[in-house]
Structures are given as C-alpha cells and as structure tokens.
Amino acid sequence: MLKDPLFEAVNSDLEIHSPQINVTIMRDKASSLGITAADIENAFNFGYSYNYVTRIDTAVDQYNVILELFDKYQRDTNIFNSLWMRSAVSNELVPMGAVAKWEEAEGASSVNHIDQFPSVTIEFNLASGVTLDQAVNRLEELRKELVDPIVQFEPIGAIQTYQDSIKNAGFLLFIAIFSIYIILGMLYESFIHPLTVLTTLPPATLGGLLTLWIFDLPLSMYSYLGIILLIGIVKKNGIMMIDFAIDNIRTRGMTPRETIYDASLTRFRPIMMTTVAAIFGALPIALGIGANGDALRPLGLVIIGGLCFSQLVTIFITPSLYLVMEKMNTRLPWR
Numbered sequence: 001m002l003k004d005p006l007f008e009a010v011n012s013d014l015e016i017h018s019p020q021i022n023v024t025i026m027r028d029k030a031s032s033l034g035i036t037a038a039d040i041e042n043a044f045n046f047g048y049s050y051n052y053v054t055r056i057d058t059a060v061d062q063y064n065v066i067l068e069l070f071d072k073y074q075r076d077t078n079i080f081n082s083l084w085m086r087s088a089v090s091n092e093l094v095p096m097g098a099v100a101k102w103e104e105a106e107g108a109s110s111v112n113h114i115d116q117f118p119s120v121t122i123e124f125n126l127a128s129g130v131t132l133d134q135a136v137n138r139l140e141e142l143r144k145e146l147v148d149p150i151v152q153f154e155p156i157g158a159i160q161t162y163q164d165s166i167k168n169a170g171f172l173l174f175i176a177i178f179s180i181y182i183i184l185g186m187l188y189e190s191f192i193h194p195l196t197v198l199t200t201l202p203p204a205t206l207g208g209l210l211t212l213w214i215f216d217l218p219l220s221m222y223s224y225l226g227i228i229l230l231i232g233i234v235k236k237n238g239i240m241m242i243d244f245a246i247d248n249i250r251t252r253g254m255t256p257r258e259t260i261y262d263a264s265l266t267r268f269r270p271i272m273m274t275t276v277a278a279i280f281g282a283l284p285i286a287l288g289i290g291a292n293g294d295a296l297r298p299l300g301l302v303i304i305g306g307l308c309f310s311q312l313v314t315i316f317i318t319p320s321l322y323l324v325m326e327k328m329n330t331r332l333p334w335r
Contacts, residue, residue: 034089050255207309
C-alpha cells in the first residue's frame with residue numbers, strides 16, 4: 001500500500017521492533033525422551049516469570065519464596081542449556097538444548113486483539129481523485145495476491161460504513177420503485193398503468209450505467225443516489241404523458257390510440273423542457289466543479305446519461321407500451 005499511488009499516509013499499529021527469542025520445539029526428539037510442550041513451557045515459566053512458591057514464617061517476619069533465574073542470567077540465551085526437565089520415560093534430567101532450538105529475532109512491540117484473535121489495524125488516506133470504491137477494490141486485489149487465505153480480512157471504520165451502505169442501496173432502490181407503484185396505482189385507480197410509467201425506468205438506468213462505463217467510473221454510493229434521483233425525474237416524464245392520456249379518455253371519450261397521440265404531441269415540449277433543465281442542473285456536478293467534486297461526478301453523470309438515453313428511447317416506446325397496457329387493462333375484470 002505504501003508503494004501504491006491510490007493510498008496516502010499508510011500507517012499500521014504493528015511495530016516489529018522488540019527483541020525476542022524464537023524457540024522451536026523438536027517434537028519428535030522431545031516425544032522420544034518423554035518431554036511434552038507443557039514441560040518446556042513450565043521450564044521457561046519457572047526461569048523467567050515471577051513465581052510465588054510459598055511463604056516462610058518466622059517469629060519476627062515473613063519471607064516470600066520466589067522461583068526464577070537471577071537477573072544476570074535472564075539476559076543470556078546460553079543459559080537455556082542450564083534449564084532442565086525430567087523425562088517421563090527414564091526419570092532423568094534432560095537439558096533444554098536436547099529438545100529445542102532457538103534464535104534471536106525481532107517481534108511486535110504489542111499484540112492487539114479483535115474477538116480474541118491477534119489483529120493488525122492498517123489506516124490510510126486516499127490520494128486526490130481516488131474514490132473509496134476504487135480503494136476497496138484495490139485492497140481486495142492486494143489481499144488475494146499477498147495475504148495468506150488463513151488470515152481474515154475485515155474492513156472497519158469508513159470502509160465498513162461504505163460497504164453497509166452499498167448493501168442497503170439495492171433494497172432502498174426496490175422500496176423506492178414499489179412506493180412509486182403504490183402511489184401511481186392510487187392516482188390512476190389501476191394496476192396496469194403504473195407499470196406503463198415504470199417501463200421508463202429500465203432505459204434510464206441502463207443509460208446511467210453505460211455513462212459510468214464510458215467514463216470508467218465505479219458504481220459508488222453517489223452512483224446509487226444518482227439512479228434514485230434519475231428514477232424520480234424519468235418517472236415524472238412518463239406521468240406527464242400517461243396522466244394526460246388517461247384524462248382524455250375519461251373526460252373527452254377519446255380512443256387509446258387518439259389520446260396517446262394527442263398526449264405525445266401536447267406533452268412533448270414540457271417533457272423536453274424539464275429534461276433539459278435537469279441536465280443543465282446536473283452539469284456542474286458531472287464536471288466535478290466545487291468541493292469534493294471528483295467524488296460527486298458519478299452522481300451527475302448518471303443523471304445526464306440516463307436522461308439523454310431514456311429520452312431517445314421512451315419518447316417512442318412509451319406510447320406503444322401504453323397501447324399494449326391499455327388493451328390488457330380492458331380485459332382485466334378488476335380494472
């Protein structure tokens with residue numbers, strides 16, 4: 001991460017600076033001599049830990065009996081050979097050097113834990129113009145390349161919040177569309193015509209995603225927000241046309257073909273005016289103007305790309321779908 005231009009101010013709480021002794025147990029040899037790993041651990045514990053054994057009481061004072069090596073011996077690794085263990089096989093004393101080997105090294109100054117597991121926390125900042133989504137994808141690539149699969153990788157902090165938001169974005173999108181369907185159903189008193197309005201959403205969403213792909217931008221949280229805003233704008237264009245057509249049928253007695261033709265001509269100018277106004281409103285965001293402009297660019301590009309693509313498609317497809325839906329609506333017994 002220090003060498004990667006996406007990250008800045010990379011820091012870790014793992015500091016390998018403390019001197020330590022790495023002890024390797026020769027398990028086969030120790031087993032043949034009747035020495036267990038617990039025996040070796042106890043030998044080190046008795047030699048290098050503050051071991052309270054007992055207390056000697058006299059008439060005038062009390063004395064604690066402590067078992068450990070003298071300080072001058074605790075700094076010399078050669079003293080390991082003077083640590084003895086009793087064999088469970090021969091009942092004889094076995095020196096430490098017969099069942100273990102050791103070497104001097106450096107280790108962590110402190111070992112942190114998360115859920116009782118040793119852990120290392122890596123902190124970093126993002127380089128200018130880099131989104132959090134790009135950083136997360138790069139971290140995943142580095143993890144697959146460099147980190148052993150046995151090591152658990154868990155995002156915390158801002159990354160965790162971001163990923164939780166992404167997971168909830170799809171559900172929020174579904175709730176938004178479902179709410180639109182319910183409201184339009186009550187407005188039109190129909191199960192079918194809300195679907196006619198909602199058919200304008202797939203082309204708009206596709207246009208927004210294609211725009212992100214053309215500009216090589218990730219599907220970030222701002223992109224999801226742009227899609228939700230895009231749904232509201234495009235839905236409004238469909239409502240302007242379908243609502244006018246339904247009102248013509250109810251008040252003027254026109255046929256479906258006549259009313260959708262009249263609605264397309266009458267509502268073309270308002271639809272284009274609101275679309276152009278929305279595009280120019282999102283243009284500064286798409287250009288990255290202002291504070292945090294680079295991060296907000298996907299929001300503006302999704303809106304502009306989705307509106308441009310949907311207008312080219314839905315202005316011709318929506319009238320056709322309306323005729324199909326109206327024919328289905330007349331055949332439903334609960335219409």
